[in-house]
Amino acid sequence: MKRKDDIDRHLIEKLELLRLSDDEQTRIEIFCEYIAKIIEKATSQGKFSQIKPNEMSMSGLVKEIKLFPLGSFSLGHLRRDHLITDFSLVFEPLTENSPENIRPLVLETLFNYLKSENEAISAAGLARYQLDIRLEHLEDSNENKSCCLFIKDKNSGFGIRIVAAKKVRLHPDLKIPADYEAIIQIARVHQLLKRHSDLRENFNTYCLLLKYWR
Amino acid sequence: MSLLMTDHKASNSNREKKLQNTNESPSLEYWMSSDIFLELKTYLQGIDSKSVSKIAA
Numbered sequence: 001m002k003r004k005d006d007i008d009r010h011l012i013e014k015l016e017l018l019r020l021s022d023d024e025q026t027r028i029e030i031f032c033e034y035i036a037k038i039i040e041k042a043t044s045q046g047k048f049s050q051i052k053p054n055e056m057s058m059s060g061l062v063k064e065i066k067l068f069p070l071g072s073f074s075l076g077h078l079r080r081d082h083l084i085t086d087f088s089l090v091f092e093p094l095t096e097n098s099p100e101n102i103r104p105l106v107l108e109t110l111f112n113y114l115k116s117e118n119e120a121i122s123a124a125g126l127a128r129y130q131l132d133i134r135l136e137h138l139e140d141s142n143e144n145k146s147c148c149l150f151i152k153d154k155n156s157g158f159g160i161r162i163v164a165a166k167k168v169r170l171h172p173d174l175k176i177p178a179d180y181e182a183i184i185q186i187a188r189v190h191q192l193l194k195r196h197s198d199l200r201e202n203f204n205t206y207c208l209l210l211k212y213w214r
Numbered sequence: 215m216s217l218l219m220t221d222h223k224a225s226n227s228n229r230e231k232k233l234q235n236t237n238e239s240p241s242l243e244y245w246m247s248s249d250i251f252l253e254l255k256t257y258l259q260g261i262d263s264k265s266v267s268k269i270a271a
């Protein structure tokens with residue numbers, strides 16, 4: 001019995017170290033929302049600045065873009081020692097004959113747009129965050145994750161990592177592309193947890209602990 | 215593990231409640247509210263109905 005109490009105490013201590021407070025959770029949600037709003041208006045051209053003539057604009061490439069949260073952030077159990085959120089940028093190409101390499105092209109275009117917007121917002125004295133924006137080429141065998149956009153606030157340490165996914169036609173009998181599988185998986189888990197809300201507490205706790213031990 | 219569940223229940227329940235009750239909070243519902251995800255919602259409903267029919271059969 002004493003041993004069980006010791007284990008319980010140990011796990012509680014670890015959970016306290018890992019779990020975000022409501023305030024921390026709210027602040028990171030506000031950060032993600034701030035970045036999402038800047039990104040999602042990219043299709044209507046830069047409000048604050050002009051894209052350079054040699055760079056493609058988002059509106060010349062896609063009809064619509066929206067961010068979809070993945071991983072820990074999407075299900076509400078970010079760890080205090082890893083304040084990086086993952087998102088998929090779901091986009092609908094402007095034309096059916098979109099370039100084959102459209103995914104990295106969308107991220108690269110968005111990268112140029114964000115850098116330009118960030119400079120303009122900072123110059124206007126309206127910046128809420130000190131952003132470090134990078135396009136990262138990942139050494140990964142999975143082609144869908146070969147490139148990602150990484151945005152980090154230098155002060156808080158909050159970060160957003162974005163991969164791109166082309167919107168696809170969904171049908172139970174059609175094969176789902178790999179870059180859409182993560183989105184479907186998160187949406188399904190979320191749906192199940194909504195239906196069985198009494199299990200959510202256990203789910204969150206186990207996810208936190210599993211991540212700590214991993 | 216029961217001890218762990220009890221100790222953290224209050225604060226998390228509040229957050230869940232907050233996320234479910236306000237459109238302002240960026241819960242998954244909030245991020246999925248765009249038209250671009252309408253097809254995803256329909257697809258998930260379709261998969262669910264298919265699973266239910268299989269179980270019934």
